[in-house]
Amino acid sequence: MSHVNEHSTDSARYAKCVEVSKRIRWDTDRDVIRGRGFDFGKPFLPDGLSKAAQLPFLSAADKRLFSQVQGRTYANMFALVERFIGAKVLELSRGHWLGDQVALEALVRLTDEELKHQEMFRRLDAMMAPGMPAGYRFLPQPNEVAQAVLAASTWAVLALVCDIELFSQAHYRSSIEPETQIDPLWKDVFLFHWKEESQHAILDEMEWLRENERISAAQRDQAVNELIGLVGAVDGICQLQAQADADYFAEVAGTAFDAAQRQAIHATMLAAYRWQYIASGVQDARFGELLGSMIDAGQGVRIQVALGH
Numbered sequence: 125m126s127h128v129n130e131h132s133t134d135s136a137r138y139a140k141c142v143e144v145s146k147r148i149r150w151d152t153d154r155d156v157i158r159g160r161g162f163d164f165g166k167p168f169l170p171d172g173l174s175k176a177a178q179l180p181f182l183s184a185a186d187k188r189l190f191s192q193v194q195g196r197t198y199a200n201m202f203a204l205v206e207r208f209i210g211a212k213v214l215e216l217s218r219g220h221w222l223g224d225q226v227a228l229e230a231l232v233r234l235t236d237e238e239l240k241h242q243e244m245f246r247r248l249d250a251m252m253a254p255g256m257p258a259g260y261r262f263l264p265q266p267n268e269v270a271q272a273v274l275a276a277s278t279w280a281v282l283a284l285v286c287d288i289e290l291f292s293q294a295h296y297r298s299s300i301e302p303e304t305q306i307d308p309l310w311k312d313v314f315l316f317h318w319k320e321e322s323q324h325a326i327l328d329e330m331e332w333l334r335e336n337e338r339i340s341a342a343q344r345d346q347a348v349n350e351l352i353g354l355v356g357a358v359d360g361i362c363q364l365q366a367q368a369d370a371d372y373f374a375e376v377a378g379t380a381f382d383a384a385q386r387q388a389i390h391a392t393m394l395a396a397y398r399w400q401y402i403a404s405g406v407q408d409a410r411f412g413e414l415l416g417s418m419i420d421a422g423q424g425v426r427i428q429v430a431l432g433h
Contacts (some may be wrong), residue, residue, distance in 0.1 A: 137330060139226040139263045141323045147234045148319045152244045156316050157251075157309065162276075164188075166307040168195025172298040175396040181385055186377050190389075193260070193373050194396060195310060196252045197365055200262040202317075202400060203245035208270035209285050209324075210238035216278070216331050218333055234327055248380045249311065257376035263368050266363045271346040271356060279339060280330035280350035284358070286414065291405030293318055329414060336418045348423045352430040355402060366394035406431060 150156065161220065162168070167188050173176045174191040182190060214235045220228040253260070260336060296318035299311060339347065370390035374381050405411055416424065 134330060134334075135224055135226060137326065138224065138230045141230045141327055142226060142233060143232070144323050145237070145320070146200070148323075150316050150319065152240065152247070156244065156312050157247075158312075160309050162252060162309055163307045164192065165196070166305060167191035168307055169198060169312045170299050170306050173295060173396065173400055175392050175399070178392050178395075179385075179388060181381075181388075183379060185404075186379055189377055190373060191306075192252070192256065193369050193431070194393070194400075195398075196249060196256065196260060197262060197369055198400070199245040199248040199252070201264075201361075201365075203242045204264055204266040204269055205288050206238045206242045206245070207266040207280075208273045209288065210235045210242070211270060212273060212278075212281050212428065213327075213331075219334075220248060225368070230327055231331075234324050241317060241320070244313075244317075259372050259376060261368055263364050264414060269357075269361065272357060276350040276354055277339075277343070277347045278335050279332070279344065279347035280354055281353045282328060282335055283347075283415065284354045286325065286328045286332055287402070287405035287408075287411055289321050289328055289405075290408040290411050291401070292321045293325065294404045294408060295400065310417070329410075332414070335416075344418070345350065348426060352427060355406075356428060358402055361396060361397065362397035366390065366397045369393055 153159075165188070165431060167174070167176070169191045171191075176187040176190045176192045179187070179190070213231050213328050217228055217231040217235070249262075273284065296314045299306060299314040336344070338356065370386070372392040374389055374395070400404065415427070419427070
């Protein structure tokens, strides 16, 4: 009987996600961009994300550029992760094809929204390019990364996806602080992205718990190792792009930096990316609660050690 109740609760949660998805659905041109361009006189990412304030030797213009370089990478990074999220959710939808059609609709809508987000972030990068100095490069290849991620078990991939969807919400919260003077278009990107990602986080959580029920203890233990591997791979991407972005920033900024300052720029860029793309999700209370409900103490220690870089 409890299983039936659990199923009906899940069905209601899927239905709620469909209802909210329909109600909040937005269009990139009509609602987000609205004919605007970026204001390069303003920062793109707030200080809480960019960590620009940790570099006291940067001028106001340098700090602004520092946040804009990170904003461009942010657009590219989300376009990258949403490539494998959409593919994974489409694959998961197979489990509902001949079952709960509302659950199927919820996952299909999620995939559709992730495709929309990818397209929006690609456009944002193209809109930033003319207003920024030449030489910016985004090094990770979305399809290569997606293939590597999707080779891991469903449990591990869903854990990573849950982390990503929760950190996108943490970023929205950090972008609406009253003192944040970020570009209004970027502020809207955070807002509208968050509106749909908040539903995606609920669906991902449900699918992750569903998968957790399905697998054995041995499979879960292996999946923990795979999750650690995935987080390591994300960290590798952060290191790669932080180096490229720090070098680009130091080359094009209006200030000449000495070796120690360049080192500090690189270290801060890497710390910002590790915070943005790993820690801000892993440290989220909901993520900790979910993960903690599925793993044992020993597995928790292994994950904590791995996150210690």
